[in-house]
Amino acid sequence: MNVAFVIYDGVTLLDFAGMYDPITRLKREKFLPDLQWDVCAMQDSIADGENLVISSTQVKKPLNHYDIVLVPGARIKFIDTLIVNKQFLTWLNTASSVKLLGSVCTGSILLGAAGMLTNATATTHPNHLQTLKKYCDKVSTKRIVKSNNVITAGGVTSAIDLGLYLCEYLANKTARSHIEKLMDYNNV
Amino acid sequence: MNVAFVIYDGVTLLDFAGMYDPITRLKREKFLPDLQWDVCAMQDSIADGENLVISSTQVKKPLNHYDIVLVPGARIKFIDTLIVNKQFLTWLNTASSVKLLGSVCTGSILLGAAGMLTNATATTHPNHLQTLKKYCDKVSTKRIVKSNNVITAGGVTSAIDLGLYLCEYLANKTARSHIEKLMDYNNV
Numbered sequence: 001m002n003v004a005f006v007i008y009d010g011v012t013l014l015d016f017a018g019m020y021d022p023i024t025r026l027k028r029e030k031f032l033p034d035l036q037w038d039v040c041a042m043q044d045s046i047a048d049g050e051n052l053v054i055s056s057t058q059v060k061k062p063l064n065h066y067d068i069v070l071v072p073g074a075r076i077k078f079i080d081t082l083i084v085n086k087q088f089l090t091w092l093n094t095a096s097s098v099k100l101l102g103s104v105c106t107g108s109i110l111l112g113a114a115g116m117l118t119n120a121t122a123t124t125h126p127n128h129l130q131t132l133k134k135y136c137d138k139v140s141t142k143r144i145v146k147s148n149n150v151i152t153a154g155g156v157t158s159a160i161d162l163g164l165y166l167c168e169y170l171a172n173k174t175a176r177s178h179i180e181k182l183m184d185y186n187n188v
Numbered sequence: 189m190n191v192a193f194v195i196y197d198g199v200t201l202l203d204f205a206g207m208y209d210p211i212t213r214l215k216r217e218k219f220l221p222d223l224q225w226d227v228c229a230m231q232d233s234i235a236d237g238e239n240l241v242i243s244s245t246q247v248k249k250p251l252n253h254y255d256i257v258l259v260p261g262a263r264i265k266f267i268d269t270l271i272v273n274k275q276f277l278t279w280l281n282t283a284s285s286v287k288l289l290g291s292v293c294t295g296s297i298l299l300g301a302a303g304m305l306t307n308a309t310a311t312t313h314p315n316h317l318q319t320l321k322k323y324c325d326k327v328s329t330k331r332i333v334k335s336n337n338v339i340t341a342g343g344v345t346s347a348i349d350l351g352l353y354l355c356e357y358l359a360n361k362t363a364r365s366h367i368e369k370l371m372d373y374n375n376v
Contacts, residue, residue, distance in 0.1 A: 012209070013201075013205045013208060013209065014202075014205045014206060014208075014209040014348075014371075016205075017201045017202045017204075017205035017206070018202060018205070018206075020201060020202075020238075020240075021200070021201065021202040021344065024238050039240060045243075050208075050212050052208075052227060052242065052243070052245070053242070053243035054240065054241070054242050054243075055233075055240070055241035055242075055243075057240070105372075125372060126372065143372075143375070143376075154372045155370070155371060155372025156209065156370070156371040156372055156373070157348060157371050157372055157373040157376065158372055160202075160345060161376070182343070182344070183202075183343060183344040183345050184293075184313060184314060184331075184342045184343025184344055184345055184346055185344070185345040187331070188331075188345065188349070188376055
């Protein structure tokens with residue numbers, strides 16, 4: 001199983017790290033020993049929303065090479081730039097044929113702008129539901145929303161819940177509760 | 189107010205990102221407009237526990253230049269290497285005179301190995317309380333433990349709680365609840 005974590009200039013680090021942590025544990029804890037992942041971007045490295053530089057592991061690789069593509073969010077000023085960036089949207093749209101798409105926070109607006117939420121119910125950060133509405137069939141205020149092959153999550157910290165949801169979805173309940181405990185998230 | 193986030197090879201990204209997110213919002217949301225931070229390491233860049241490369245913003249800068257020094261954790265195999273790395277511990281110990289020290293997960297074992305937990309009550313990841321015991325006065329199983337000028341947090345996701353604790357401690361309750369809501373952590 002191959003996962004692509006998409007990153008880009010302006011990305012909110014916690015949106016990414018919150019799902020990257022539990023998902024990578026699926027391999028380390030041997031629930032999915034064959035799991036592989038890449039951190040994919042349009043450039044060799046990106047700067048997060050506070051200018052911290054992170055290196056990508058794959059540059060401009062078409063996303064249809066993956067089984068799962070996960071898109072973190074960013075502050076709306078970065079999203080506003082990306083939804084008019086044709087090169088970025090064209091690249092992101094290479095994910096349209098993958099088995100499972102996921103997003104955290106305003107990442108769903110990117111999925112929507114790339115044309116991948118038509119007919120889907122989706123969610124985003126509570127402050128940006130109106131913007132998301134333009135791109136999908138219906139918005140929801142649930143923390144995790146699965147609609148066909150798209151799983152969208154709410155604001156920033158819901159990245160952890162999406163990651164854990166995927167632990168159960170891709171492996172099983174035992175994996176989820178084991179990883180939740182390792183992450184000390186069972187007694188929040 | 190100057191904050192140093194310490195990173196190193198093997199660091200658990202979520203331990204760092206979980207506190208970096210709420211703390212950097214203190215500036216962006218204008219609760220502490222003069223807040224500054226660096227991401228400090230012994231090298232130009234480090235690889236996290238899954239080999240993702242992150243650039244530091246300050247290299248080998250003595251940590252006594254900061255008001256607050258925050259240390260994320262890592263898996264125990266990386267910690268075991270660091271607690272016998274004299275160069276790293278000597279550098280980390282330059283934080284011994286700062287006003288406030290903080291750690292997430294096994295980061296407290298690093299603070300302890302650098303001699304900064306003597307007489308303190310501290311916590312760490314639930315699986316590593318025995319190891320921490322060697323370095324501090326008393327261990328606690330609370331999620332956030334403040335003892336003198338040292339605030340230690342539990343496992344991985346407690347990074348978010350430490351960050352929010354610091355939002356209240358450094359600014360006020362309004363800052364904490366505003367940021368908690370922006371992070372969509374108020375309805376977990």
